[in-house]
Amino acid sequence: MVKLMEIPEEEYIFPGTRACAGCSMALIYRIALKALGPKTIITVPASCLTVLHGMQGFCTTKVSVLHTPFATTGASASGIVASLEDKG
Structure with a gap:
């Protein structure tokens, strides 16, 4: 866990x-993204x-972002985790 004073x-x-x-x-x-x-x-x-x-084609973050319908966010996150685990 990153301590507040250690945030890059x-x-x-x-x-x-x-x-x-x-x-x-x-x-x-x-702050969360920094941590x-x-x-x-x-x-x-x-x-x-x-x-x-x-808007589409313009993102304000340097990290990967996936926009999902409200009801499918958990399933999307589970799919991302499964994909990353398969990838190694």
Whole structure:
């Protein structure tokens, strides 16, 4: 587990997201990505977080992101894990 004082300075969110000004979710997401690192894969249900990522063809993060319908997010995450385990 990464301690708060050990969080790296590298950013995984590009400036200019579509999040609302002062959005606490954007701040928490930024810190979480720093703690999780560059090999993170995010699966996002329909929510404000999909707005933060931007429109198709434009993504504000340096990590892989999969947008999913709300009801299928868990299944999508399980599929990602199974695929990564098969890959080794």
